Amino acid sequence: GDLLALEAGDVAPADARLLSHERLAMKEASLTGESDQVEKSLEALPEDTPLAERRNMIFAGSLVTRGTARALVTATGERTEMGKIGRLTREAEKESTPIEKKLAHLSKRLIWLTLALAAIIGTAGYLQGRDLTQMIETAIALAVA
Structure with missing residues (x-):
């Protein structure tokens, strides 16, 4: 898979699993709605961990606010969490008022x-x-x- 090298000011181009980082913090408001920055870690998490608590993942569209990181790409385009949300939004049947x-x-x-x-x-x-x-x-x- 592809590797990402990110630093403060970068926007993640894909979903990725952290391999290493130095004091990494990110803004994931576009995905989770949480306006605070998220401190990232390398800790392994259970597969059913809620999206907002996946501290070992970087999500497409998230802004690196502090630190640096190397990560392994796990999803791009429509397969990212943001892509899934976009697809669900497009596919949602519009209910008439x-x-x-x-x-x-x-x-x-x-x-x-x-x-x-x-x-x-x-x-x-x-x-x-x-x-x-x-x-x-x-x-x-x-x-x-």
Whole structure:
């Protein structure tokens, strides 16, 4: 795998496992929402350790605020934790708000009402002896207006 060499001011380009570091601290606010800097360590952690507590990992998009580090890349692009969040956000089904649902329902009712009125007016005109083509054009014009 690829190795990263990071120092203060760098932004991690990938997720990586720390191999060595000198007083490393990072800002991971974009990932965890935590605004404080995170002190990193080489300590091995259980596999089910929550993301915000993985002190032996560097995450893509995190800023090195202090120290230096060498790390082994574990994920890039869509496979990083940030990439996973982005994918979930894109794939999340957008739920319509109550007002959007009401407006959609109202729009459907207005369309049917308009079509019904256009048909009634067109039929009434035809039954009064007006030209069929003219009444169809009138009904379409009313429906479009």
